[in-house]
Amino acid sequence: MATGGSHDGASLLEVSGLTGGYDDVQVLWGIDLNVREGEIVAIVGSNGVGKSTFLRMLSGVLPHRAGTITLGGESLEGMAPEGIVAKGISHVPEGRRLFAAMSVEENLLMGAYARRMADQELAADLERVYGFFPRLAERKSQLAGSMSGGEQQMCAIARGLMARPRLLLIDELSLGLAPRLVEELCGFVRQINEEGVAIILVEQDVLTAFELASRAYVFETGRVTISGTSDELLANPQVKKAYLGM
Numbered sequence: 001m002a003t004g005g006s007h008d009g010a011s012l013l014e015v016s017g018l019t020g021g022y023d024d025v026q027v028l029w030g031i032d033l034n035v036r037e038g039e040i041v042a043i044v045g046s047n048g049v050g051k052s053t054f055l056r057m058l059s060g061v062l063p064h065r066a067g068t069i070t071l072g073g074e075s076l077e078g079m080a081p082e083g084i085v086a087k088g089i090s091h092v093p094e095g096r097r098l099f100a101a102m103s104v105e106e107n108l109l110m111g112a113y114a115r116r117m118a119d120q121e122l123a124a125d126l127e128r129v130y131g132f133f134p135r136l137a138e139r140k141s142q143l144a145g146s147m148s149g150g151e152q153q154m155c156a157i158a159r160g161l162m163a164r165p166r167l168l169l170i171d172e173l174s175l176g177l178a179p180r181l182v183e184e185l186c187g188f189v190r191q192i193n194e195e196g197v198a199i200i201l202v203e204q205d206v207l208t209a210f211e212l213a214s215r216a217y218v219f220e221t222g223r224v225t226i227s228g229t230s231d232e233l234l235a236n237p238q239v240k241k242a243y244l245g246m
Contacts, residue, residue: 009037011073012198013058013167018067020057021222027053029222030067035167040189040199042213042230044206044243050222051202052094055169058200059091060084071167082113088166094175094202096156100145104136104155107144111162129158132188150181157188167198174205186212206243210234 013035021027027050035041043051056062058069060081069076071087079087090111098107108129112122130137133154139147144155153173160168173189174182182205189212193199203209209216210230218226218239226236233239240246 009039011035012037012039012071013200014068014070015058016068018054018057018064018069020062020064020066021053022062026065027222028057028064031219031222031224033217033224033227035198035200037166038193038196038198039215040193040201040213042201042203042209042216043219044203044209044216045219046242047204049219051219052171054219055091055093055171055200055202058084058169059089061091085163085165088164089169090160090163090165090167091169092156092160092171094171096152098144098152098155098159100143102144103141104144104147105140107155107159108136108140108162111159125162125164129161132161132191133158150177150185153177153181153185154188157185157192161192161197165197167200168192169200169202171202173201173203174208182208206239 011034015031015033018031019026019028031054043054045051053062057064060076060079060083071089074087076084076087099110105126108126109122112125135151136154136158139151144152147155157170170189173185177185186208189199189201201209201213210233213230215228216230216233217224218233226233226239
């Protein structure tokens, strides 16, 4: 069922004992997780269990209190978000967070802000991203806020790709979208992954998550309670009962 990436790649992301939260509210309690090069890994769990908080810590938007994060063997300790983007982690936040009053192409260029590069390199990257998402090429002058939800999600993912990430974090790929659009977005995610980009997918729809990812972690109240291959989790009685109503 699962397609995402290889199982034998070198380790890309290593997270150990990650702990933290907001002010005096602790959300995460010692998360251990890893992602190999070119792999798609899903994080599933109900609302409010710390999935988005975890991604925000990976991208440096939210500082963690304890634990370590390494990317390609290099510690990301104390790095600002733009430094983490430059190292190769790009975050597609829940709710897309596009600049609604800017054009599609202006939004995409914002994704490359952390990179120092020549105009021709930027143009080549735009072409690459438009190759993944032809519909965005047709709408590049359109205001991002005037597009449909599915097109906005494409734009948010494309903006994340403009940073040339080694690891793309996608928070709630399918939220609020019709099944046909989700299917289309899953196709794009596979294509991006086939180009060698590793992906962490936070997803409420467990079947969509398991279809895309080779491995998954179940978060419950800020802890990893189950992890394994997507096929193992699909067969797990606890997961079936809690998330698939079986």
